[in-house]
Amino acid sequence: MDLNSAALFVKVVQYGSFSETARQTNTPVATISRRIADLEKELGVRLLERSTRHLRMTQAGAAFYEDAARGLEAFEMGLSTLENQQQELTGTLRLSLPPAFLPWQQLLQDFQVRYHQVKFDIFITERRVNLIEDGIDVALRIGDRKDNQAIVKKLGEYRHQLVASPDFLEQYGTPSQREQLLTMPCASWHAQTTWLLGNESIQISPIFQVNDYLHLLKLALAGSCVTELPPFLIQEHLMNGRLKTLLKDYPLPAQQLNLLYPSRKQLSRLVRTYIDFCAEWVDGLFQ
CATH class of the missing domain: 3.40.190.10 (Periplasmic binding protein-like II)
Structure with missing residues (x-):
């Protein structure tokens, strides 16, 4: 059975006429009439009694409509659910x-x-x-x-930034030249012994190395060392004065x-x- 023709039959009954169904579904009246006739021929029964002004279901048509309408409603609900799932990212x-x-x-x-x-x-x-x-x-x-x-x-x-706490800088001084870092306790990322500051590298001897920037942050806040940290970890501490940036004229690489x-x-x-x-x-x- 042609399911599209069955769906058109349901629409014809719901809209009450071929012409209104044609307007609502953007389907020519002749096409609707032909498909309903083909459906009746396939089922071997007359579904609709047609006259110039009236359109009514036969007894067979009423029985068929009840089941077809439920099926069409379930089908349309399934399509709606599928469309919503496609629109909703999951x-x-x-x-x-x-x-x-x-x-x-x-x-x-x-x-x-x-x-x-x-x-x-x-x-x-x-x-x-x-x-x-x-x-x-x-x-x-x-x-x-x-x-x-x-x-x-x-x-x-x-860019990472070199930072130290005010207590640390009070004890060791605030460096203005890269070479001054050589006399200060430094902590670095694991296995890193070189800092590229500006266009020159400086070889450091870190007292602490770890592959955890949160650990380096704690060391800096405790006043134990100079270290380099990403900006998102130090922004709050720079604003409240718990850390200071060093050697701003010699930026670390991007x-x-x-x-x-x-x-x-x-x-x-x-x-x-x-x-x-x-x-x-x-x-x-x-x-």
């Missing part, structure tokens, strides 16, 4: 983030406010990940990236903020939306 995003990257906590909260049906499965690590083998949709990474296994999208740049993800051809609507959201959210954040 699913789970599997992300990899570096440790202590605090701005992303707010970004993810903002994303879920806009797309409240989305869930996150997050893997925190600084190491390189295999997106496919590790099941990662998108990885956030810092620094210049060249990865043949992934697409790299640069979101922006920011840090690239990148998203890594598999081939564009394989991206789901959810992943594409997340990538676009990140680009919009980060725009100008570290400028």
